[in-house]
Amino acid sequence: SQQGEEDPQALSIQEGENATMNCSYKTSINNLQWYRQNSGRGLVHLILIRSNEREKHSGRLRVTLDTSKKSSSLLITASRAADTASYFCARGGGGSYIPTFGRGTSLIVHP
């Protein structure tokens, strides 16, 4: 399996601030994906970055990937209370068809 481990485990910020969370992994990948989970229910796919990409943007989300360090970061700019959720990373490809997830980063954005 291909683990993604998120850090920090918890993050508390004020509305308007930026939130940065990190993901590390151990083996090769074809891509890395970030997901959001509200209230312990289904995960929502946010963004996918391929192994040959270094940075990707989607609205207020910015994802970077450093394959030499086997790490990725997710930046949420100008956070809103509605961004409060848990965020998970998962790796795709690289020899395994089974994405695995860590415990996620729990983000709380205070209004």
Place this chain on the structure above:
Amino acid sequence: GAGVSQSPSNKVTEKGKDVELRCDPISGHTALYWYRQSLGQGLEFLIYFQGNSAPDKSGLPSDRFSAERTGGSVSTLTIQRTQQEDSAVYLCASSLGADRADYGYTFGSGTRLTVV
């Protein structure tokens, strides 16, 4: 359908009873995954189906757990003789296929199972 559908959304059962959880993936998605998530934990992989290939059952925690996928579409996860430690949210996800690694996974809203 437009998304991955799971039913029931909530299930309360007595210890020792059998339960069946259903997942209806997105039409055309050949890969289907089952995960479970205990409170405050990450997702624990259970089983993976890809097309007509034999499923990868390596994540099933005990022989009380089984799953099938009929006609390459709907999947049912069965837990026999439920125990309290089986209480969790069971999540299903589908994707275009294991070889389509450039696409993400679409998750259902999950079934919250409570064993009392």
